[in-house]
Amino acid sequence: MRTDGHVRNLASNRRFRHLLAVRLTSQAADGMFQASLALSVFFNPALGEASDPFRYAAAVAILLGPYSLLGPYVGTVLDRFSRRNLIGGANLARAALMIVICLTLPGGFNWSWVLCAMVVLAANRFVLAGLGAAHPQVVPAKDLVTANSLASTLGALAYGLGLATTGIAKLLDSGVSYSMLALAAGCGYLASAFIVGASFRRADLGPPVDDEAATGLWRGIAQTSSGMWEGFKHLGRRKGPALVMAVQGLHRFLYGIVFIIAIALFMGFFWDVESDPTRTTTISWLLVLAILGNVGVLAAAIATPRATRVWGPKNWIVVLMALCAVVVAALSGTMKPVMFAVAVLLVNIASQGLKITVDTSIQRGVEDAYRGRVFSVNDTIYNVGYLAGLFAAAFVVPENGYAPGTLVGVALSYGLICVGYAYLARDEAPYDAQTWSPAATEARPTTSQ
Structure with a gap:
């Protein structure tokens, strides 16, 4: 285009x-x-x-x-x-x-x-x-x-x-x-x-x-709350978008666990108090991670439209979850700062690629009358999954962050998500890739970002 x-x-x-x-x-x-x-x-x-x-x-x-x-x-x-x-x-x-x-x-x-x-x-x-x-x-x-x-x-x-x-x-x-x-x-x-x-x-x-x-503001808020429940029920008749939204919620849960491990490692296990008493190296690494995370988001925005056209959105989701499984498994075996830098780039590509595909699946696979409400449900699943992952990690990750066993569990979970989604969605793609174009003028029917 x-x-x-x-x-x-x-x-x-x-x-x-x-x-x-x-x-x-x-x-x-x-x-x-x-x-x-x-x-x-x-x-x-x-x-x-x-x-x-x-x-x-x-x-x-x-x-x-x-x-x-x-x-x-x-x-x-x-x-x-x-x-x-x-x-x-x-x-x-x-x-x-x-x-x-x-x-x-x-x-x-x-x-x-x-x-x-x-x-x-x-x-x-x-x-x-x-x-x-x-x-x-x-x-x-x-x-x-x-x-x-x-x-x-x-x-x-x-x-x-x-x-x-x-x-x-x-x-x-x-x-x-x-x-x-x-x-x-x-x-x-x-x-x-x-x-x-x-x-x-x-x-x-x-x-x-x-x-x-x-309508009044409070009436609008009440309608939004009830509308979210209606949107949730509507997903029962739209298996394609429902499955990919569930994948994103599980991914956000695991993403929260990896986030806590990474922060704890750089604040603890990777920190050499004798050579770096002011934590200059720690701050430098966290800055690098933040920059690479943004690069990953931009890379996903470029790659996802082409990937979904070539492979189809269902296969793209499987590839992204498999990528997360491999990356996290590699982290568990190395536990090195440079590997976490690479992982942040790749996992953020997967995370944003998944988000773009989920948004498009709702735009293309949900009836217009329910689309805004389904987006509200999706936003809630997206955020609650992440917060749940943060606190789950807080109970299992040691203070210094060295938790290769937890990372192995996360990698296996990504593998199960990959296989499970590929099986459950074998006849239910997120949307029809042949009818989707990045030039589509249909705007996202919600004002949240």
């Missing part, structure tokens, strides 16, 4: 450029804040030495729990209030909360900055979802697919740049404190809020004025 003409159209579209600027400043700030938050939790002497897998799991769960739970309900809010105001207001609130975090973070563990961080991360759901929902308001339908792809890719790069900026600042021992890094992120949120407020009028990004108050 040629996209150069679409890119030229978007480059000349002033409203799209402004909306993209809102995304890039916001996501760059996200990268800076989340990197400074992770470093402050695991490497801040004021918070004590981080050496407990349960602490790693709890830190992720506390901060991402509200973000995950909000997922199915974000669309309800975005379809009833001005998206321009919600995006701007969320970023203004995050900028203000950065001040509280900057003042309380240096004093050690304090629920004030923990709660503020939770709100900041939860608000990110509204910002990213609002930006995605606003694209049809500023981009012609013929350019929409390219706009979505371009915005997501550049947003991921901006987020990675924010991560790298924070990591390099700490590696160079520049004297910049965690509080100052968080404050810099606040400036990014403030800039994003200013751009959206100055570039668009209240109704420019939707929803249509006549639709804003179609």
